[in-house]
Amino acid sequence: MNKVFSGIAVAALLLASAFPTVSARADDLEKIKAAGELKISMSGQYPPFNFVNDQNEVVGFDADIGKAIAERIGVKGAIITTAWDGIIAGLLANKYDTVVGSMTITPERQKVVDFVGPYYHAGRAVFVNQDSKVQNLDELKGKTLGVTLGETHEKWARAQGGWDVRTYKGLPELLLELKASRVDAIVVDNIPVMVAVKETGEKVRKLDTPNIEGGSVAIGIAIRKDNPELKAAMQKALDGIMADGTYEKISKQWVGSDIR
Numbered sequence: 049m050n051k052v053f054s055g056i057a058v059a060a061l062l063l064a065s066a067f068p069t070v071s072a073r074a075d076d077l078e079k080i081k082a083a084g085e086l087k088i089s090m091s092g093q094y095p096p097f098n099f100v101n102d103q104n105e106v107v108g109f110d111a112d113i114g115k116a117i118a119e120r121i122g123v124k125g126a127i128i129t130t131a132w133d134g135i136i137a138g139l140l141a142n143k144y145d146t147v148v149g150s151m152t153i154t155p156e157r158q159k160v161v162d163f164v165g166p167y168y169h170a171g172r173a174v175f176v177n178q179d180s181k182v183q184n185l186d187e188l189k190g191k192t193l194g195v196t197l198g199e200t201h202e203k204w205a206r207a208q209g210g211w212d213v214r215t216y217k218g219l220p221e222l223l224l225e226l227k228a229s230r231v232d233a234i235v236v237d238n239i240p241v242m243v244a245v246k247e248t249g250e251k252v253r254k255l256d257t258p259n260i261e262g263g264s265v266a267i268g269i270a271i272r273k274d275n276p277e278l279k280a281a282m283q284k285a286l287d288g289i290m291a292d293g294t295y296e297k298i299s300k301q302w303v304g305s306d307i308r
Contacts, residue, residue: 120285246304
């Protein structure tokens with residue numbers, strides 16, 4: 049996911065320069081209520097957050113969150129897929145009302161759109177076997193860490209020092225190495241591991257690393273600027289589904305744990 053975030057950041061910079069100003073407009077909330085639907089955009093190519101299933105339906109965490117928010121503001125949620133590299137441009141061109149597509153909140157993007165949320169967090173995490181005695185990073189000193197070759201996690205792990213870093217091709221191999229105790233811990237993006245735990249029952253445990261660099265990236269819902277009423281209504285809807293258990297149910301269904 050770090051690779052994705054890196055690409056997103058570059059795209060955001062390009063978009064910020066392409067749309068230096070956004071003209072004032074009437075609030076979109078009234079228009080959305082009149083139409084009876086909230087047009088929700090996403091790429092449709094980022095499982096388990098948004099993807100096309102065997103019935104050719106766009107499903108996933110993002111799709112369900114978007115529809116739940118639409119329902120709370122009294123309209124139907126209509127999913128629209130589009131290429132990621134033009135998704136903000138499409139929003140600004142009024143092709144849809146919002147982007148619920150796992151978009152990282154960045155200062156560059158905040159120059160051209162407003163964000164509701166964040167609606168989930170993702171980032172770097174350190175996992176050990178469920179029965180490991182290791183409880184924190186200090187206890188990993190002198191031990192062996194597994195990382196994916198070339199990822200930012202490898203650079204981070206080597207910069208910390210104090211442990212033996214071994215590189216692998218990707219998450220499946222890392223999980224096998226951890227399971228076989230050939231490494232004491234793995235440093236990876238947290239969401240794919242949560243999905244693996246959900247789907248395969250991997251017996252791993254995430255260390256509590258509140259101050260780890262890159263450990264928490266805020267993901268938000270984009271809307272056009274100058275829409276305070278829409279922003280307030282969507283934030284209220286998001287707060288509502290987070291409070292009543294709807295969000296937790298959706299999160300566990302698609303990711304395996306609560307990722308707010």
